[in-house]
Amino acid sequence: MADIVPFPRTPRPSDPEPLWRHLLGEQLRRRRHDRGETLTETADTAGVSPQYLSEVERGRKEPSSEMIAAIAGALDTSLIELTSAVADELRTTSVPASARASVFALAA
Template sequence: MADIVPFPRTPRSDRPQPHGPEPLWRHLLGDQLRRRRHDRDETLTATAEKAGLSPQYLSEVERGLKEPSSEMIAAIAGALDTSLIELTSAVAEELRTTTTVPRGAFALAA
């Protein structure tokens, strides 16, 4: 049998994070959806009804608590009279302008 060798861990607070943690896609997506809904002066209920989902689910998506499927994102985008490409491009641009991650760095979240 092989021996188990413990991997030394550095406490998170001691790790240098010069650029801070990278934001999660679902948070940026939720912010973008809420902004677009507010720009249209629509309620959660009105937008959710157009998208064919519950207001509670839309609220959770906007708050970054749910990881919606591509079908759900497309339905919400359609309810907001935008395209999936416009929405994802806006989220990607926000990520590009608010995050400075060194080339080759990766951020994973569960």
């Protein structure tokens, strides 16, 4: 029998990478909460319905760039600041492709 070698469990290469819309929604909700605003207040400023903003924040909608820009503006942030924050979060939560490849090579 071979020895069993434990591998770290987090992050696991088999875990799916987070979706952009989920991280975007989390970022929008965090910024709205930081401002102490309700869904209705932010949605009114952005020109969208509170239901739509709620779905974007929960990662259920894939908003257009125009919608993202409108919501970002309502939160007094720029599209580039918001996009950079989401990209930074993706970098910290994603498993690099090189790490996935090396694990698959070990398992083969």
